[in-house]
Amino acid sequence: MQAREPHYLENTLREAIDNNHFEYAKGLIKLIKKKMACLLGQA
Amino acid sequence: MPPWPSLSSTDELERTFLFYALEVGAKEIAKMLLDEFKNDNNILSQPDIKERTLIWIAASQGYGDIIAMLIQHKKMRENNLWLKADVNGLTPLHIAARNGHHEVVKILLAEIKKEVDPYIIINQFDAKGKTPLYYAFRGTIPHLNIMYLNIIAELIQAGADINLHVEDETYFSILSRMSSECQLYIFTSLDKGSQIIFLRAYQVMVKKFPDRSELKAIYHQCAGKYSLHALLIAHLPSYARNFFLAKRKTEITIPCRSQTKQIQHYMQLVDKDIFLLTEIRKEIREYLYKLIIEEINPTSFSYKDHLRHAPSITPFSCSLLYIGYEILQREGVFTEDKMCHPPSHLNFFFMITSLFIGLGIFAFSEDMIEEKEYMAHKRNWQAISEKLKLILSELQSFKNRELGGNISEEMRKQALQINQLNDEITILEEAQPIEKIKLTFKIITEILDKLITNFYKIKRPFTLTSSTLFFRQANQQSNETQYERQFRNASP
Numbered sequence: 001m002q003a004r005e006p007h008y009l010e011n012t013l014r015e016a017i018d019n020n021h022f023e024y025a026k027g028l029i030k031l032i033k034k035k036m037a038c039l040l041g042q043a
Numbered sequence: 044m045p046p047w048p049s050l051s052s053t054d055e056l057e058r059t060f061l062f063y064a065l066e067v068g069a070k071e072i073a074k075m076l077l078d079e080f081k082n083d084n085n086i087l088s089q090p091d092i093k094e095r096t097l098i099w100i101a102a103s104q105g106y107g108d109i110i111a112m113l114i115q116h117k118k119m120r121e122n123n124l125w126l127k128a129d130v131n132g133l134t135p136l137h138i139a140a141r142n143g144h145h146e147v148v149k150i151l152l153a154e155i156k157k158e159v160d161p162y163i164i165i166n167q168f169d170a171k172g173k174t175p176l177y178y179a180f181r182g183t184i185p186h187l188n189i190m191y192l193n194i195i196a197e198l199i200q201a202g203a204d205i206n207l208h209v210e211d212e213t214y215f216s217i218l219s220r221m222s223s224e225c226q227l228y229i230f231t232s233l234d235k236g237s238q239i240i241f242l243r244a245y246q247v248m249v250k251k252f253p254d255r256s257e258l259k260a261i262y263h264q265c266a267g268k269y270s271l272h273a274l275l276i277a278h279l280p281s282y283a284r285n286f287f288l289a290k291r292k293t294e295i296t297i298p299c300r301s302q303t304k305q306i307q308h309y310m311q312l313v314d315k316d317i318f319l320l321t322e323i324r325k326e327i328r329e330y331l332y333k334l335i336i337e338e339i340n341p342t343s344f345s346y347k348d349h350l351r352h353a354p355s356i357t358p359f360s361c362s363l364l365y366i367g368y369e370i371l372q373r374e375g376v377f378t379e380d381k382m383c384h385p386p387s388h389l390n391f392f393f394m395i396t397s398l399f400i401g402l403g404i405f406a407f408s409e410d411m412i413e414e415k416e417y418m419a420h421k422r423n424w425q426a427i428s429e430k431l432k433l434i435l436s437e438l439q440s441f442k443n444r445e446l447g448g449n450i451s452e453e454m455r456k457q458a459l460q461i462n463q464l465n466d467e468i469t470i471l472e473e474a475q476p477i478e479k480i481k482l483t484f485k486i487i488t489e490i491l492d493k494l495i496t497n498f499y500k501i502k503r504p505f506t507l508t509s510s511t512l513f514f515r516q517a518n519q520q521s522n523e524t525q526y527e528r529q530f531r532n533a534s535p
Binding site: 006007008010017022025035039 | 047060063064069079
């Protein structure tokens with residue numbers, strides 16, 4: 001696990017979880033996954 | 044700001060998103076994340092800063108379905124991660140019991156039972172020396188919640204020790220301070236085995252605190268009102284109890300809430316029992332039930348009307364008595380209107396032996412140890428011994444009369460053996476007398492009286508019945524005794 005400052009999307013996801021916004025969290029998870037895949041693709 | 048976001052990142056308390064979702068109660072999101080990470084061992088096994096695992100946190104929230112999913116995961120099984128306690132020593136079972144999640148407790152217990160030593164896990168102490176059962180008890184204070192009662196019953200049934208001490212008292216004494224409704228509810232939710240443990244614990248408490256009348260009342264209600272089976276088993280001597288439990292283990296599966304159903308069920312069992320006779324069984328039942336009624340509560344016992352339809356209370360010893368009876372009845376000894384004849388000597392010896400063994404079991408009864416009135420008991424026994432000797436001499440004189448004065452060697456041996464048995468049992472009963480056995484003696488005395496009376500009614504010599512015929516056929520060739528030969532020659 002990374003010991004680092006959270007990314008703003010991570011913070012947003014935590015907020016979505018906190019407020020139990022399922023669809024919002026779902027979208028954020030997709031987005032984070034897409035970003036990760038994108039970065040991995042660039043690497 | 045980091046260059047990219049990650050779904051496996053943790054916060055300052057080392058909580059992953061999945062963990063966080065579970066903790067804040069966002070169950071649907073947690074499920075979605077769980078689906079996402081189902082193959083990620085790191086995420087699944089990552090505890091937070093307080094050493095709490097995903098299962099722990101799901102248990103605290105009462106998410107049974109998530110626990111069921113997580114518990115099967117290979118990673119969770121490694122080093123018993125699913126049972127891991129947090130920094131305070133609280134296991135998932137502790138926390139589920141503390142928060143009153145009955146379903147979760149059930150799921151966890153089902154898995155724990157598969158472990159090598161479930162009792163250690165179920166009775167595991169936390170950092171404060173408390174077991175899950177303690178937290179379930181605490182949940183019922185100050186306001187009663189039925190979920191906690193269910194959890195208490197579930198834990199006790201799974202093997203939670205009610206005799207463990209916490210702050211100078213046992214868990215059971217905490218339970219005995221609950222309202223009678225709660226106690227009865229827990230009692231009736233238990234299986235038969237646990238009910239026995241409960242009744243024993245109540246017995247101990249009643250003896251220890253004779254002034255607590257409410258405790259006695261609950262004990263009576265538990266014993267007499269809700270579970271006939273538990274009542275019977277709790278009052279059986281340990282030897283007979285073990286036998287009965289082993290024999291009936293597979294047969295008794297019905298819940299104990301309905302008295303009528305249970306009695307019906309017992310009646311079916313009794314009907315199937317080849318050792319039990321109809322009329323005599325009822326008589327003996329009645330006697331033995333009276334013993335129990337007097338011992339427990341003569342006024343409030345609600346089975347009085349059902350005595351005739353209730354099962355035997357001491358199946359093993361009574362079965363032996365019944366064997367003796369059955370043989371006598373088969374031989375026609377109790378047939379009053381018709382011609383009577385005595386039983387064949389083999390069967391007669393079997394009957395006497397059965398009576399002795401039956402009595403022997405009574406004599407071994409652990410309840411008997413407490414009472415010291417063995418002189419009265421001894422007199423009873425002597426009376427029976429005299430009657431047995433009288434029967435033997437009657438049988439011998441009958442044979443002398445009918446068979447020309449020859450008494451077989453085998454018959455003498457049997458008489459000798461009976462005398463030896465008599466001595467042994469006398470020693471036993473001197474050591475362990477009991478008040479309630481007096482009535483049992485009365486029953487047997489009556490049996491023997493009846494037997495003696497019927498001997499005088501004999502109007503004609505032996506007639507072969509199916510059983511004697513069986514013995515004859517079996518012994519006809521090489522093993523035929525002198526008596527059998529005489530018997531055969533005397534038969535018309």
